[in-house]
Amino acid sequence: MLTDRHRIPKLSLLVAALVALCVWYAWQAQHHSVGYARCMSDPAAYDGHTVELALWRVESVEPEGYHIGGPTRSVPVLGPSAGLEPGWTISVVGRFDARQEALVEQWREVHHSRRHKAALGLLGLLSFVGYAGYHFRWRDGRLVLRA
Amino acid sequence: MPDAVTHLCSGLLAHIPWVPAAARRWAPVFVAGAVLPDILSRAPSTALSVVHSHWVPLPSLLLYCWGPLHLPSGILLYSLALTMLFPAVQRRTALVALLAGATLHVLLDLTQRHVGLGYPLLVPFSSRDFEWGLVGSEASVPWAPWFALVTLAVWGWLRWKKQPSTPGTPPEGEKDAHRPEAEG
Numbered sequence: 432m433l434t435d436r437h438r439i440p441k442l443s444l445l446v447a448a449l450v451a452l453c454v455w456y457a458w459q460a461q462h463h464s465v466g467y468a469r470c471m472s473d474p475a476a477y478d479g480h481t482v483e484l485a486l487w488r489v490e491s492v493e494p495e496g497y498h499i500g501g502p503t504r505s506v507p508v509l510g511p512s513a514g515l516e517p518g519w520t521i522s523v524v525g526r527f528d529a530r531q532e533a534l535v536e537q538w539r540e541v542h543h544s545r546r547h548k549a550a551l552g553l554l555g556l557l558s559f560v561g562y563a564g565y566h567f568r569w570r571d572g573r574l575v576l577r578a
Numbered sequence: 579m580p581d582a583v584t585h586l587c588s589g590l591l592a593h594i595p596w597v598p599a600a601a602r603r604w605a606p607v608f609v610a611g612a613v614l615p616d617i618l619s620r621a622p623s624t625a626l627s628v629v630h631s632h633w634v635p636l637p638s639l640l641l642y643c644w645g646p647l648h649l650p651s652g653i654l655l656y657s658l659a660l661t662m663l664f665p666a667v668q669r670r671t672a673l674v675a676l677l678a679g680a681t682l683h684v685l686l687d688l689t690q691r692h693v694g695l696g697y698p699l700l701v702p703f704s705s706r707d708f709e710w711g712l713v714g715s716e717a718s719v720p721w722a723p724w725f726a727l728v729t730l731a732v733w734g735w736l737r738w739k740k741q742p743s744t745p746g747t748p749p750e751g752e753k754d755a756h757r758p759e760a761e762g
Contacts, residue, residue, distance in 0.1 A: 442662045458639075548581050555582020558583070
């Protein structure tokens with residue numbers, strides 16, 4: 432497996448397998464996991480279903496609840512909104528209410544340090560790029576460690 | 579999961595007690611293994627989500643496809659692929675170093691608590707998720723700067739220790755460091 436025999440075909444196969452895995456994963460996430468979108472596709476069938484939304488941004492706050500936004504949609508959540516502010520990152524577990532087409536909050540966590548974590552993520556990425564640039568070289572078609 | 583700085587520092591420090599000084603030249607590969615799960619999965623996912631939210635609508639496939647690069651099945655595949663870029667005689671060592679670093683990354687991530695959503699470690703064979711839930715998902719943030727300072731101090735000390743005390747003598751731990759590339 433790790434020899435130079437048929438190196439390019441082996442590398443191509445590995446990359447193809449990885450791409451296939453990622454595509455499959457995305458398809459599963461969209462068609463088999465039960466999120467708000469799935470509940471809204473058939474509200475009666477999913478009434479009472481528990482939905483977990485991790486790391487969504489508070490878009491707006493209303494007296495009876497709030498709206499949170501994710502990568503592809505906005506979700507209304509019914510629950511205590513005192514102290515919440517737009518722009519905050521929160522995770523919510525809620526029960527889908529078909530009549531109100533909203534989630535009824537059961538539990539939530541506010542991620543106050545999310546922005547700091549994102550900044551550390553960027554710093555870590557840049558640091559690693561510099562570190563890798565120092566320690567790795569491309570020589571004669573191979574990746575080698577700096578002597 | 580811990581932040582990227584914590585993963586980077588953990589990679590830089592974790593191998594030191596276990597790896598002899600002469601083999602420490604492979605540390606960058608171990609560090610790469612410890613950081614790549616986040617760089618290859620979280621970074622593009624986050625960047626594309628920002629693009630989708632603020633500028634250009636993107637296909638859902640592009641937003642949700644990055645997960646396996648943070649899970650054992652994807653880690654194994656890309657580690658094997660990266661290994662194929664090394665000289666043939668070094669691939670076994672490179673693969674071991676990459677996977678060891680990735681194992682450290684996953685173990686650190688499993689300590690965290692996410693809202694009912696752990697890591698589906700057995701994808702594509704099972705969607706069951708796991709996590710130990712010991713600390714919050716931002717628990718590492720206050721400690722990261724101190725961890726970085728400790729890491730810099732340790733590596734600074736290791737570098738200073740490697741300097742020869744008298745001219746002409748090889749640095750400590752370097753006597754057999756210059757082994758030919760014919761190592762497995």
